[in-house]
Amino acid sequence: MNKTDYVWIIFVAENTNRFPNFFPIGVYTTEVKAKQELQDLPNDNNYQLFKFPVDEFFGYFNKKGELVGMDIGNHWHYHFKDDLEGQ
Helix, strand or coil: CCHHHEEEEEEEECCCCCCCCEEEEEEECCHHHHHHHHHHCCCCCEEEEEEEECCCCCEEECCCCCEEEECCCCEEEECHHHHHHCC
C-alpha cells in the first residue's frame, strides 16, 4: 500500500466510564500533517492517533458474531493531560 491508502485520524480521549470515550477531531492524508496538528492542540486533553486503511472494513466480531471493536493494529497515545496532572 502507498501512503494514499491510509488516513490518519486524531481522536480526543476522555477519562470516562462511558463508551465510547473518544471521538474524532481531524482526518489527514499524511502522518506528518496529523503529527503537526497534534503538536498544536491544547495540552489539556489526551489524544489518540489512528492509522486507518481506506476502503477496508476493520470491525472486529467476537465468536458470537457481535461487533465488539476494531481490528486495527496501528494507533498511538498522546497523554498530554495525564502528563500535566502528574507534575
